Amino acid sequence: MDEKYFPEKIEEKWQKSWAERGVFEVERDAERPHYYCLEMLPYPSGFLHMGHVRNYSIGDALSWYKRLQGFNVLHPIGWDSFGQPAEQAAIKRGVNPRAWTEDNINHMRGQLQRLGISYDWRREIAAHTPEYYRWDQWFFLKMYERGLIYRRMSPVNWCPKEQTVLSNEQSSGGVCWRCETPVVKKDLEQWFVRITDYAEQLLDDMKEIEQGWPERVLTMQRNWIGKSVGAYLDFCIKDTDKKVRVFTTRIDTIYGANAIVLAAEHPHLSELMKDSALKPDVDAFIAGVREARNRATEPGADEEKEGINTGLQAVNPFSGEVVPVWVGNYVLTEYGTGAVMSVPAHDERDFEFAQKYTLPVRQVIAPVTHDAEPSGFDPKLGVDQSIEMKEAFTDYGVLVNSGEWSGKLSDAAMKEMAGFAHEKGFGEMAVTYRLRDWGISRQRFWGAPIPMIHCPSCGIVPVPEKDLPVELPTHADFTATGQSPLETVPEFVNTNCPKCGAHARRDTDTMDTFVDSSWYYFRYCDPHNQDAPFDKEKVEYWAPVDQYIGGVEHAVMHLLYTRFWTKFMRDIGLISFSEPVKNLMTQGMVVAETFYREEGGAKTYFNPAEVDVVRDDKGRITSARLIKDGQAVVVGPFEKMSKSANNGVDPNEMISAYGADAVRMFILFAAPVENDLRWQEAGIDGALRFLRRVYTFAWRWRDAVKSAPQVAPDASTFSAGARALRHETHRAIERVTRDLEALHFNTCIAALMELSNAFGQFAATPESASDADRFAAREALEALVLMLTPFAPHISEEMWEGFGHEGGILAGEVRWPVADEELARKEELEIPVQINGKLRARIRATPDASEEHLRETALADEKVRAWTEGSQVVKVIVVPQRLVNIVVR
């Protein structure tokens, strides 16, 4: 150990040492408890950004902590190396996607190593390698065998910018998940995965992970799956033998139905309209709806409700009443049955629709009150209440105007009416989901080819397992025309049918990259397996994942898909558990100040490094100037670090300036992990200052630590200062350990700073220290260094070595310190005394002082007596160790 702290030198030294000794390389070990710590694998865009640094610093802190507690810790990393940017680079700059990707991986691997993240690098995987994606294809075939994969022509979400299909999850909110371009609908033949078969399990199994996942992620998944319980009802179409089935969650409102409304793409519609004189009008309307739908709409914009009467009539199965059949633009084809019964009195959308087309409104639910008559309802009102009702009444209540069902409460009526419908054969209880099947075809080159062959005589034939992987060709035409680039590669496309041997064509779509990430962390457990995606026993040893860490943006994409994939793997016997991740932690974004100038409506952003900030005496930014020209720039809000806001900070530069340990330390300290983190360079200075301070203590005391007694000297030999230090040490151990378990890294680090401050208060000098002093100092410094290891491993190793321990922290049987409860307790407390709730005095007492003693001491206190004199003490409240409150009158 040098006298001065040189981060770069120390970090290189220990990174080399770790790699040489393979200290993070793990195998199954029956002797030790195991722990699987996982961070979301990065897309190899070329450069690590601060969000990555945060993600991996969190995982690394946890991994080190668990290792020091004696766990066998699996901490792997890999690359989500298929996907758009590589192909965009190919289109724009003509580079080879593979070469581009692999260069990026090499660079980013170097960055991760420079950060000193403790991965088992032997387990590194990359999705774009045939060794990996052959198993994507294998899973595809297994799903196909089980009927979980099918091909269908359907309207799909299309990103016009990326020229490819997106899944529903990837186009949530009507925009592309990558580029935020509004998506349009397009009719395409696509491969789908029947994730909807697992909808109920995906919901139900949430009870297994409720404890370990953030509530908001589960809520988001629940909303996305969108289970809804209701009923199907068949309406006969008059003068035909056809029926239209509707889905409703409010069967209790059926007597209020004034129409049936079909989606424009309802399957029976053309058949029903075949002989109608209104057919041309209806067809024109349908065409209009389609056209509107294929336009990209402003996300969130509400479309005006429109409809057209088909002239058809339907019969209400409950009342026998005849109601018109409409087609409406607001009815979704893909949800429920693509048809609804319109009950304007009790549904906002139907109400709006009825208002627009002046359809009758009939109230059939009245609010429940304790009065004899339902309130808010006048039975004398006419059948049509479109004038009286100002808005739909959507609450549950009591049925009115509903024939024999009148008087029943909604709740009971819904059950009984569904039962009745079932009995009479015109309906049944039903459950529908908002979740749709997962469209996985992508019209892209840089992905795993779909292992299917189109044969003119045999139809669609799966590639035999023995022929996997279907390898990507090295080149294709990257023209971004919306057609799969693989179409342009004859040697890829042309093949022979595995069944009949005739000339056939390969499928030219590739798989959604979310397929790759659905099972990658199982592969880490057995990364080089040639015969299977992984060995069951190896996976069952490590998995499920104990702690998963990543961004909340994957709450409903990756995290839903991977839960589904896990259940499928269970169903084909690969594993025996249902939920892949026991504990999930979602980290906040890294945000930074933005600076810009606006000219002609266009903002030009400047990097914080180019800007000089002026603050007032309270530290608030008052103005900012561009260093280059000295002229003012606008100070913008904090935003996620990005290219477009030009507020990114390069981790490499930070590491060069402050060292990896200080960067990691700051990023964990600056905010709770789930909060957004405001990047402020001054904060790293603080982290570096702290590390230097600790390092200086270690340097000064290293010999005293080495020569300190191994066994605690007699209690009586400790000075007051040494006792105080020991108290702080053990209190810090308690706090750091407790907070680490909860992933509260910021408070852990604060506790370490306190311990270091306490050490600074320790009056003894290394030269003059007694045995007891040296013991207390060693205890404090060794605990401090060990507890610092998860956050700043390099400097900790260096100091640990400085204390005379050979071979690295993980070499021996070094363990996380354990707090002595007795020592962690304070010897004497200062207890506030309140008079009528206001602080008036303080008394001193030991922690175990009895209530009685505290009461007496407080009442006898001079200051207290001044307040109680001449008044009557009504009550004395004593909270042991905390406070005495005297109520006087």
Added chain:
RNA sequence: GCCGAUGUAGCCCAACCAGGCAGAGGCGCUUGUCUUAGAAACAAGAGGUUGAGAGUUCGAAUCUCUCCAUCGGCACCA
């Protein structure tokens, strides 16, 4: 619009779960020591209607209710 989270010193945050002195830690600011000066280091200090209001309680940042603000998710899902 619906659901959820958050709101504490100039800033990041702790204390909230389980009511008890409003402050652990860091940044920034002020002053001092040191220094030719600055930086660093060390020492000291200032800074508050805990978003607003009401309720419960001897006592509320903490529990309950209402409102406001910010952020996130969903948004014709029948």
